[in-house]
Amino acid sequence: MLIELMENWKAYCTAENFIGIGSTRKAFRVKGYVLKVNIHPLGYQQSKNEFVIYKTMKEIGLTELFAEIYMVDELLSIQKYYHPLEMENNQTYEIDMQAHRKLIPERYKETLDLLDTKFDSFDLKDSSNYGLNAKGKLTFIDYGMSKSLYEAEWVPLAKAGILPQIHFDYCKVCGIEKELRMYGENDSDKRCYSCGKE
Ligand SMILES: Nc1ncnc2c1ncn2[C@@H]1O[C@H](COP(=O)(O)OP(=O)(O)O)[C@@H](O)[C@H]1O
Numbered sequence: 007m008l009i010e011l012m013e014n015w016k017a018y019c020t021a022e023n024f025i026g027i028g029s030t031r032k033a034f035r036v037k038g039y040v041l042k043v044n045i046h047p048l049g050y051q052q053s054k055n056e057f058v059i060y061k062t063m064k065e066i067g068l069t070e071l072f073a074e075i076y077m078v079d080e081l082l083s084i085q086k087y088y089h090p091l092e093m094e095n096n097q098t099y100e101i102d103m104q105a106h107r108k109l110i111p112e113r114y115k116e117t118l119d120l121l122d123t124k125f126d127s128f129d130l131k132d133s134s135n136y137g138l139n140a141k142g143k144l145t146f147i148d149y150g151m152s153k154s155l156y157e158a159e160w161v162p163l164a165k166a167g168i169l170p171q172i173h174f175d176y177c178k179v180c181g182i183e184k185e186l187r188m189y190g191e192n193d194s195d196k197r198c199y200s201c202g203k204e
């Protein structure tokens with residue numbers, strides 16, 4: 007299956023397989039795999055960082071906390087699929103060691119410290135960056151953004167309206183309060199992704 011996906015990945019990027027979109031990558035699920043297709047070059051930077059982190063964590067026995075990565079190239083990366091976390095009131099939330107203790111994997115604190123000090127990782131506690139593994143424990147699925155990449159690249163692109171920022175608001179089409187993708191200060195298109203806004 008993996009070889010088939012690497013060779014014919016485009017054929018699997020369909021509406022039925024679509025599972026999620028961030029500001030720089032769009033994800034499709036095929037059985038136990040996720041195709042993470044770059045929608046902006048910054049997505050490739052993040053996927054490359056993820057691969058470096060993944061390989062390093064493998065060497066020190068912390069690989070269980072990270073989505074397994076099978077390949078990365080300029081167009082996409084292929085990861086293992088992890089179950090999504092439930093949202094709280096339709097929103098992502100900050101992981102709390104106490105409140106979410108049932109979800110916390112072993113060696114979590116140590117891993118966070120390492121990501122912070124060795125990889126300059128950004129925004130490690132937001133629930134949107136995790137899936138759940140077979141044991142129901144938190145597993146990083148989006149872990150390639152560094153603080154320096156965020157400040158030097160992401161913020162200017164978001165300010166310029168090139169990359170979307172996520173805002174929690176009512177969609178003017180379906181009326182549901184959810185995460186909207188907003189492009190810069192002058193973007194007045196308050197529709198959600200399901201209602202047609204990319
Ligand atoms: N390994 C994975 N398993 C399950 N879902 C995933 C995985 N990777 C990404 N996703 C889904 O795709 C979305 C976008 O991927 P993400 O890595 O967050 O992209 P971005 O870096 O643009 O934020 C995620 O929010 C999540 O819903």
Ligand SMILES: [Mg+2]
Nearest residue numbers: 028029134148
């Ligand atoms: Mg994301």
Ligand SMILES: [Zn+2]
Nearest residue numbers: 177180198201
């Ligand atoms: Zn909507």
